[in-house]
Amino acid sequence: MLALSGTPLSLDEVNTSSKTTTSTMSTPAKLYGKDVSEYDEIDVESLLSQLSAEEISILAKEVDPDDSLLPPDQRCSYECDKTPTGPLNRKKLIQHINKQALETPDQPEMKPYVPGTVRGKKWIPPENPKQKEQDEQIAIDLGDEFEEALNTASQDEIIDLAAILGFHSMMNQDQYHASLLDKGQVGLGWGGITKASQPKVYPPEEPNRTDVEESIKRVQDDDSKLIELNWNNINNVSDEKLEQLFQALPDNTHLEVLSLANTGLTDKTAFKLAEALEKSATLRVINLETNKISAVGIVRLVKSLLVQRVIEEFRASNQRSSVLGNKTEMEITKLVEANPTLLRLGLHLEYNDARHRIATHLQRNIDRTNYRPLSATVCCS
Template identity: 70%
Template sequence: MEYFQDYEDTETTTTRTRTVKKTSSTTKTTTMTTPAKLYGKDLSVYDDVDVETLLDKLTPEEINILAKEVDPDDSFLPPSQRTSYDCDKEPTGPLNRKQLIEHINRQAIETPDRPELKPYEAGVVRGKKWIPPPPPKKEIEADEKIAVDLGDEYEHALSGATQEEIIDLAAILGFHSMMNQEQYHASLLNKGQPVGLGWDGITKASKPKIFPMDPPNNTDVEDSIRRVQNDDPKYIDLNWNNIKNISDEKFNTLFEGLEQNTHLETLSLSNTSLTDRGAERLAQALEKNSQLRVVNVESNNITPLGVVRLIKSLLKQNSVEEFRATNQRTQILGNKIEMEITQLIEKNPTILRLGLHLEYNDARHRIAMHLQRNIDTKRQKIKAKYQIHLDRIGKAKIIRTE
C-alpha cells in the first residue's frame, strides 16, 4: 500500500489556502516519452559502435551503394561527389564543346512541345487567377496617422501658416526627408513653390539631357606609325584612344619609332587592349625618349606590376609631366604595390599629374604632397625665367634710348 499527497487549492474572496489530502492507491501514473529508434533499436545502442571498423569490413561495391544513399551537406565538395548520379559509361572520345552545344540545340529544336490543355487566347485567364491576400492588421495600424498634441500655442500658429511658411520651417529645422526636391531647393533660394508641387506634391524626375555620341576615332594607324618613325616635326599628338584590334606588331613598330622620335609630346593609348607585353615595350621606349610630356594608358589590361614598370621607366629621362593609368584589369593594386609606386613618384622631380586610383590614405597623401612640391618648383622656375626675360627687355630699351 503506497500513499501520495494530492494538493487541492481552494480560493475565497479574501485569502487563498491549500489543503492536503491523503488517499490510498495501488498504482502509479507516470509520463514516459518513446526514445528515438533506428532499425528497431535505440540510438544509445550505437554509441559504442566504431564506424571505421564497420567501413573496413565493407566491400567496394557496398561502399559505392552506401555513398549513393548518403548526400553529404558540404558545399566544398564538387557536385559530382555530392549527388547520387553515377555514370559508368566510358567516354567515346575527347570532349568537343562545340559539337555538344550543337547536339543540345538540335535536340531542343527537334523535340516537340507539350500540347497545352487549353489553347491560349488573348485576354482570357487560363486557370485560377491569383488574388493577393489582404495585408496584416499590424501594417494597417502602422500606416495610420499619429496624432501629436503640440499645445494650444503651437497649434494656433501652425494652423494659420501657409504651405510656403511650413516648408521654410521644415527646412530650418532640418526635416529634409519631409520635403521633395523642388520644395527644398525653393526654400533655400527663397522662391515660391512651383504650381502643382505644394506640400502634398510629388517631384517628377527631370528629363535627362541627351548628349551626342562621341564620334569614332578615325586616326589612321599606319600613317601615324609612319609619321612617328619619320620624326615628323608637325606631329606632336598621337591619339589611338578606343581603336580596337591593334596587333602587337603595330604596337612594337610604334614603340620602336618612339625611341628615336624628338617631336611627339602626347601619347594617348586609352582603351586599346594594351597588355603587359606592350607595356614592357612602351617602358623601354620611355627610357630612351626625352620629348614626351603626357602618357595615357587608361582602360587597358595592364597588371599592377606592369603599372609599376611604366612608372619606374619615367625616372630615366624625367621628362613626362602627366601619367594616367586608371581602370586597368586589376582595379585594386594592393598595399605593397601602392607603397612601391609612392616611393617611385617621390623620386620623380618632374611629374605634375598622376591619374591612378589609390586605396590607402598614406599613399594618396604622400603622392599629393610630392606633386604639389613639383608644381611649386616649376612655377618658381617659370617665374625666374620670366623675370630674367623682363630684365633683358628692360636693358635693351635702356641701351636703345642711350
C-alpha cells in the same frame, strides 16, 4: 506492492508517504533484507554456476549490449537457433541480400499516387495581421506670431522656407535648386511637391573615330599640329599597330599628350611603351587606364619615367590586377619619390603609407614648380 528493507507497503501507503515530508535516511540501504555492502563479498562465478541454461539466457537479455567488457558476439540480444551451414562467405552473403531486396515486391500503398492531388491536410500559411493605421495628431504650439506668419504666407514663400530648413523631400529638384540660387520659383506650385522632375535626355557618346593608320603616320612624320593623340576606347587596335606607334614616339618632337585608355594594352605592349618613354623627350601626359597591364608592367612603366624626367601626369588605374600588393606599392613609392617632375599619379593604392608618401612628394613637386623667386633690385647712390 513495493518492498523496502524487507517491509511490504501497499499503494495507498506509498501515496500517503509521498505527501509527507521526506527525511534523510540514517540507516544503510538494504536490498532483499541485506545491506548492500554484504553483496560485495559474494562470488559471482559461483552464483552463475548454480543457474540453469534458461536462467542464464534470461539474465543475458537483461545485460547492456553496449558493455565493452563483453565479447562482440555476446553484445547482441538476437539469438539464432539454426545450426551453422558452413564458414562465413561475405561476398555470397551480400549477393544473397541484394537478390532478396530486388525480388521482394514493394509494399502496396494504401492510396495510389495521383499527380496534382493533395494528400492529407493542406498547409495554409497564416495571414499576417493587418496593422491598423492610427492617425496621430500632434499639436505643436508655434506661438501667435509664427502661426500668423505661416497662415498669411504664399506657396512660394513656404517652399523657400522648406529649402532654407533643409526639407528637400517637400519639393522637387527644380524648386530646390531655384530656391538655393535665388532664381524665384519654378511654376508647379503644390502640385509639383514630392514629384520628380523629368530627367534631361543626353545623346549617347559617339565612338572614337580616330583613324589609327593616319595617326601613326602623323606621329612618324613628326606633324607639328599633332600635340594630343587620343585612342581611348578603340578596342580593335592590334599589337602591331601599337608597336608601330611606340617605335615612332622617340623621334617625335611635338606630341605631348598620349591617351590609350581601354585599348587592350598588355604587358608585352606596355614594355614596348616603357622603352619608348625612356627615349621620348616631349611627352608630358600619359593615360593608360582600364587595360590589362599587370603589377610588373606598372612598375616597369613608372621606372621608365625616371630616364627623361619630363612626364608630369601618369594614369594607370583599373588594370587586370585590382590589388598591387604591399611589395609592389612600396616599390612604386620609392620610384615616385625619386622623380622630381611627376605632378599627378593615377593609381589605386591600398596601403595608407604608400598613399601618404606619394601624395606628400607630389605636393612637394607641385610647390617646387609653382615657386618663382622674386628678382632682386640693387640701387646704388
